[in-house]
Amino acid sequence: MGESILRKPGAVCLFAVIVCAFCTMSGRAAQRKEDLMVTKNAPGRFGGSITVAVRSDPKTLNPVLAVDEATREIIDCMNADLIHINRETQQTEPALAKSWSVSRDGRTYTLRLRSGVRFSDGQPFTADDVVFSFELYLDEKIHSSQRDLLIIGGKPISVEKIDDYTVRFQLAQPYAAAERIFDGLAILPRHLLENAYKNGTFAQSWSVSTPAGEFAGLGPFRLKEYVPGQHIALERNPYYWKADLQGCRLPYIDELVFLFVPSEDAQVIRFQAGDTDLLSRFSAQNFAVLQRGQAAKGYKLEDLGPGLEYNFLFFNLDNLADKNLPEIARKQVWFRDVRFRQAVSAAIDREGIVRLVYNGRATPLWSQVTPGNRMWVDASLAHPPQSLDRARELLKNAGFSWNSAGNLMDSHNQSVEFSILTSSSNAERTKMATLIQADLAQLGMNVHVVSLDFGAMVDRLLNSFDYEAAMMGLASGDADPTAEMNVWLSSGGTHLWDLTESKPATPWETQMDQLMNQQLVTMNYVQRKHLYDQVQEIVAQDLPVICLASPHILIGAKDRIGNFHPAILAPYALWNVDELYVQ
Amino acid sequence: MKRRYKLWATFAVLAGFHAAILFAGFLAPYSFSAQDRDAPYAPPSRIHFFDSHGTFHARPFVYGMKDDPENYGTYRVDFQQIYPLRFFVTGAPYKIAGLLASRTHCFGTAPGHVFLMGTDGYGRDQFSRLLYGGQISLAAGWIAAAFSILFGAIIGGLAGFYGGWLDDILMRGGELFLALPWLYFLFAVRAALPLQVAQWQVFLLLVVVIGLIGWARPARLIRGIVMSAKERNFVTAARAFGASDAYLLRRHVLPQAYGVMLTQMTLLVPQYILAEVTLTFLGLGVGEPMPSWGSLLASLQQYYVLASYWWMFLPTVLLIPVFLTYYAAADALQERVKSVAL
Numbered sequence: 001m002g003e004s005i006l007r008k009p010g011a012v013c014l015f016a017v018i019v020c021a022f023c024t025m026s027g028r029a030a031q032r033k034e035d036l037m038v039t040k041n042a043p044g045r046f047g048g049s050i051t052v053a054v055r056s057d058p059k060t061l062n063p064v065l066a067v068d069e070a071t072r073e074i075i076d077c078m079n080a081d082l083i084h085i086n087r088e089t090q091q092t093e094p095a096l097a098k099s100w101s102v103s104r105d106g107r108t109y110t111l112r113l114r115s116g117v118r119f120s121d122g123q124p125f126t127a128d129d130v131v132f133s134f135e136l137y138l139d140e141k142i143h144s145s146q147r148d149l150l151i152i153g154g155k156p157i158s159v160e161k162i163d164d165y166t167v168r169f170q171l172a173q174p175y176a177a178a179e180r181i182f183d184g185l186a187i188l189p190r191h192l193l194e195n196a197y198k199n200g201t202f203a204q205s206w207s208v209s210t211p212a213g214e215f216a217g218l219g220p221f222r223l224k225e226y227v228p229g230q231h232i233a234l235e236r237n238p239y240y241w242k243a244d245l246q247g248c249r250l251p252y253i254d255e256l257v258f259l260f261v262p263s264e265d266a267q268v269i270r271f272q273a274g275d276t277d278l279l280s281r282f283s284a285q286n287f288a289v290l291q292r293g294q295a296a297k298g299y300k301l302e303d304l305g306p307g308l309e310y311n312f313l314f315f316n317l318d319n320l321a322d323k324n325l326p327e328i329a330r331k332q333v334w335f336r337d338v339r340f341r342q343a344v345s346a347a348i349d350r351e352g353i354v355r356l357v358y359n360g361r362a363t364p365l366w367s368q369v370t371p372g373n374r375m376w377v378d379a380s381l382a383h384p385p386q387s388l389d390r391a392r393e394l395l396k397n398a399g400f401s402w403n404s405a406g407n408l409m410d411s412h413n414q415s416v417e418f419s420i421l422t423s424s425s426n427a428e429r430t431k432m433a434t435l436i437q438a439d440l441a442q443l444g445m446n447v448h449v450v451s452l453d454f455g456a457m458v459d460r461l462l463n464s465f466d467y468e469a470a471m472m473g474l475a476s477g478d479a480d481p482t483a484e485m486n487v488w489l490s491s492g493g494t495h496l497w498d499l500t501e502s503k504p505a506t507p508w509e510t511q512m513d514q515l516m517n518q519q520l521v522t523m524n525y526v527q528r529k530h531l532y533d534q535v536q537e538i539v540a541q542d543l544p545v546i547c548l549a550s551p552h553i554l555i556g557a558k559d560r561i562g563n564f565h566p567a568i569l570a571p572y573a574l575w576n577v578d579e580l581y582v583q
Numbered sequence: 584m585k586r587r588y589k590l591w592a593t594f595a596v597l598a599g600f601h602a603a604i605l606f607a608g609f610l611a612p613y614s615f616s617a618q619d620r621d622a623p624y625a626p627p628s629r630i631h632f633f634d635s636h637g638t639f640h641a642r643p644f645v646y647g648m649k650d651d652p653e654n655y656g657t658y659r660v661d662f663q664q665i666y667p668l669r670f671f672v673t674g675a676p677y678k679i680a681g682l683l684a685s686r687t688h689c690f691g692t693a694p695g696h697v698f699l700m701g702t703d704g705y706g707r708d709q710f711s712r713l714l715y716g717g718q719i720s721l722a723a724g725w726i727a728a729a730f731s732i733l734f735g736a737i738i739g740g741l742a743g744f745y746g747g748w749l750d751d752i753l754m755r756g757g758e759l760f761l762a763l764p765w766l767y768f769l770f771a772v773r774a775a776l777p778l779q780v781a782q783w784q785v786f787l788l789l790v791v792v793i794g795l796i797g798w799a800r801p802a803r804l805i806r807g808i809v810m811s812a813k814e815r816n817f818v819t820a821a822r823a824f825g826a827s828d829a830y831l832l833r834r835h836v837l838p839q840a841y842g843v844m845l846t847q848m849t850l851l852v853p854q855y856i857l858a859e860v861t862l863t864f865l866g867l868g869v870g871e872p873m874p875s876w877g878s879l880l881a882s883l884q885q886y887y888v889l890a891s892y893w894w895m896f897l898p899t900v901l902l903i904p905v906f907l908t909y910y911a912a913a914d915a916l917q918e919r920v921k922s923v924a925l
Contacts, residue, residue: 265886285887288656352620356705359656427885434705434871438618448781449871456774466777 034116035098036243043244044562044581049255052278052574053267057228057260061215062206063186064136064144072184073571074258077234078120079186080218080241082111082130083179087567087575090375090479092179096125096187096218096241106174106523113165118239119189121216127161132190134159135197142202149181174521176528177482184477189216220251220578233257242578252562252581271556272297279556280572283428284361287554299558306363306372307553307568309475311429312545313348313420313436315341318465319500328468331418334410335469339398341543343391346384347439353549357431361554365547367536368487372550372568373479375525378533381540391443408444417446421460421470424451429471432548461496472496472545477570481519481532488516488535497544508542559583590919593912600905604717608677611711612691612699616872617675619696619706622648625658627701627894635662642667645697666695701894703882707872713898716874719783723790723875724856728848730794731855735801736844740837742802743809744828754806757799765796766865773867786869793858801847805840812839842920849913853906876902 058071063079066072084095094100097111117125137144138156150157153173160168171178192214196205206215212223218241221234234256242250259276261267268286271279272293279290290301315335316328334340350364363370366384369377384390399411408416420437422430430451437447452460460467474494476483486492490504490513504510512535519531539545555566555573562581566573574580603610619625628645647664651657672691678684691697700709742753769789776785809832812818818835826834856876862868863877864884871878879898882888888895 268886283887285885285891288654289887289890349620356620356623430871431704435618435620437871438616438705441616451870452774453770 034241035114036241036249037094037098037114038247039242039244039250039579041244041563041576041579043246043248044252044579045583046248046252046254046581048253048582049257050253050277050561050577050580050582051257051259051275053259053261053270053276055260055262055267058208058226058232060207061210061223061226063188063217064133064142064146065203067145069570073574074232074234075186076184076219076571077221077256077574077577078215078217078219078223078237079188081182081185082113082187083182085180085183085478085569087569087572088565090373090569092183095182096130097182100179102178106178106521107171109169109171109178110162111167111169113167114241115165117218117241119216119218120222120237120239121189121192122239123189123191123216125187125189125218126164127167128164129187129190130167131159131161132194132197133185133188136188136193136202137185146185152178174523175482176520176523177478177480180478180480180482187218192216221256224255229260231257231259240578244579251578256577271299274298274558277558277561278573280553280566282554282556284359284551284554287361288359290556298560299556302555302557302566303361304372304553304555304566304568304572306370306550307475308370308373308479308550309473310365310368310370310547310550311432311471311473312365312368312547313344313433313469313471314497314545315469316465316467317498317505317544319498319505320465323465325466328466330414331468334416337398338542339394340400341546343394343398343443344440345543345546346387346394347391347443348436348546348548349386349439350548351386352439353432353435356435357428358549358551361552362549363552365550367540367547368474368484368545369532369536370550372553375479376481376529376532378536380533381536386439388442395443402444406444407446415446416444417448418468419448419450421457421467422449422451423454423457423471425454426473428551429473433471462499465499470496479569481516481528481535485516485520488512488539506542508538509544512538587919590912590915593908593915596908597912600717600908601721604714604721606679607711607714607718608679608685609687610689611677611708611714612672612674612688612697613708613711614675614677615707615712615715615874617707617711619702622658622696622698622702622706623704624656624892625696625698625702625706626892627699627897628697630668630697634665640665640667644668645692645695647695664695666692666697668692668697700897701892703879703895704888705872709879709894709897712874712879713876713901716876716879716898719786719869719873719875720856720859720877721852723786723859724852724854726787727790727794727797727855727858728851730791731797731851732801732844732848734795734798735847736805736837736840738798739802739805740809740832740840743806744813744832744836746810750806754803757802760796760799763796765793766861768796769793769862769867783869783873786875789862789867790855790859793855793862797851797855801844801851804843804847805837808840808843809836812836842916842923846913846916846920849909849916853909856906 054070054073056070058074059068060066060071061075063075066075081095082097083092083100086093096114096117098114100109100111102109113127113130119125136142137146138150152171152175155172158170162168193202193205196202208226212225215223220237220240222237224233224235226232236251236254240250244250259270261270264282264286267279268282268290270276272290274297287301294301316332317335320329354360354362354364367378367381371377395408400416401409403409410416420433422433424430430449433449437449440447461470474487486494489495490501490509498505504513515531515535519528522528522531553568553572557564557573560583562583563576563579565576567575569575625648630643630645632643633639644665644667647661647666648658649661651659668690669692670690672688672693673686674688674691676684676686698708698710700713702708738753742750769792772789772792813836818831821831821835859868859875860877860880863875864881868877869875876898882895
């Protein structure tokens, strides 16, 4: 096919339609009519390639085994799920399942699959592939990181094939966000992987050294080549199951290349030099640097507002009875007093953090849900400004006093001195801690900022509990509150401020457990929202974590990229990669 | 004559540097931790004698600045605000060498700000931080060098004086230390320390560790000198008169190595200042808000600082003469030691 034809989208579309028609006519006997999903994007032009940078090489190309972000981002372009969360609307939408119904008790989901869909190697997709895929995700021996999502009410969900294009999922209890768990669960080809699974070699299958011809997926792209340390190139999947309004099969671009660029600064420089077409996950300061060359270099930058990440300060409230840490245990008397935490929160200059740490490209936070989470943020939550007077009053009420030198003393006449742990690899959080250190010095507190490498810090937070206060940031992959269960439930693995609880240690944690468990089984959105609002109010009031700021999601793209609609949910600029085109 | 002149000249310059660092509190207009949250990454203030109308002012002044509405995070000169420079102004309290408390600063403006070298990302005066930072960095250099020389003298002296199996053990041990990947060793030391320890104590400990690890090289040099010195006739004569080993080492042998020790010291000090810079650059140094030369340079790790704020390089540029003077002093000392020996 000549280049000149490729330049005319109309001609190519016509060609594609003819091919489509030909395929359906010739294959009708063996194959059912292809149930293409029609997207609403503006029709683009075919051809060309897009290059993006990721932090590291993929560790595997097996969707069941992938854990880290870079690996997932690459794998997601080659695979598809049954029900997908639209990153722009934050709502679920049909994907490989064209429709679904829920039984009245909220425990049975029946999914109708698209018929006539084929894997990237041309083999048909049926309910058998779905059942097989879920068998893999649920197999304890495979240790898939997604397995936890599929355990509902303490029991794994069960999958059953009704016919070739219908599957039924049974849940042990009603589950409000059940549709959302399907997002990101890639459907795998049974015809390629069943043997490996039966032989017990699944953990070694689809590694980075597997030849490209042995892969097949349902995503918009398939593997073309992988050069370790340099790049991975994906090519257009000719069997992809989406088409645009004109009936042309997506995706538009022929090739998607991921370059491995290990640091943010290096990624910014590569983008500035024109080596990559899209850029996400970079700081506000780098945004300002890029802004200067914007017009001349042919790229545009977008500030999408706050994402889902919330940064916070928290105190060690772990039960240290069986640890030999008397000094920290002594300070925990302050930390456990809600007035002390409220005083710290009142003294923090959140506006200053936004300005100095994020160049103004962040939103101050008083609770865990950011304004970017449109469906779940509690809009009525109070946003008290910094007030040292209020902080002093709270401390006075809690029995603290000041000596002649202005140092804060507790009721046993010990000076208030503690350290804040931060990760040395995160410059922003270290900077926040330094600002907080100066804010709290005004209250007479002597605060040390200790930055350790991330591994050493996490070890102290999760295992030895040898810390006084720490800075952290969390960002769930999904906007729904169920993604936050492990943070707010007292038994949760990310319940950072107190990991030692066998039952809730405080009345407000008891209440938070109840609210979180209740929202999980409440099917009505308004009622759920009301429950989660209360959780946000508890976080703002009792301050298990002192929320500080949410950085804005910043995106850069070359002007020549069409259908570019970045979203605040990962993968920010690539979520509609099947619709992107090169102008 | 010329040689003598060079030695004293370098010493005088070094004394000047050290005095400026020692009197940082007086020379610096602000405290090292004072944040002006309205002025992060403010460029250096220009000192003017003529205002925007061309009128001459006998007292130098700086203009105020305001946010540039078109470019968030940058500033414009506000020609309406004129802040004359004043000398011997009262400002933040400080102590010189931890003893002499005062509030008088060499210069400043009130109201307004004078940032001779701009501000960092927290709106802290870089000039003040450079002076205060020198206190940590120079102390680190001197303490570590002193430890290295002390240890080197003891071990090198013993090895050279007694020779034999003791020499073998000590010198092979020294080679072991030379081969030690000290950076990783320091990471391990830092991770193992408790958090309750004050930052500067941790840092001092690291510096002492560097000094202790670095003894092997001076020890080798001193051993060589001791080995040749102990064969000299006057040493043999003293021994014949019944002098003890300790007396011989102290009075006759080690004094032969004093020149080399002094030269080594002037070489090691800048080397260990750089070690401090490296440690802080890697996040092992003193914690915020205390500055050191290393922490002033650490911000240059970030691309946006490199690309946007040229004044953040100024500390680097100013460190070069300090190091050069140290090396020049070492050179002059070396020549002098040689001439005395001849």
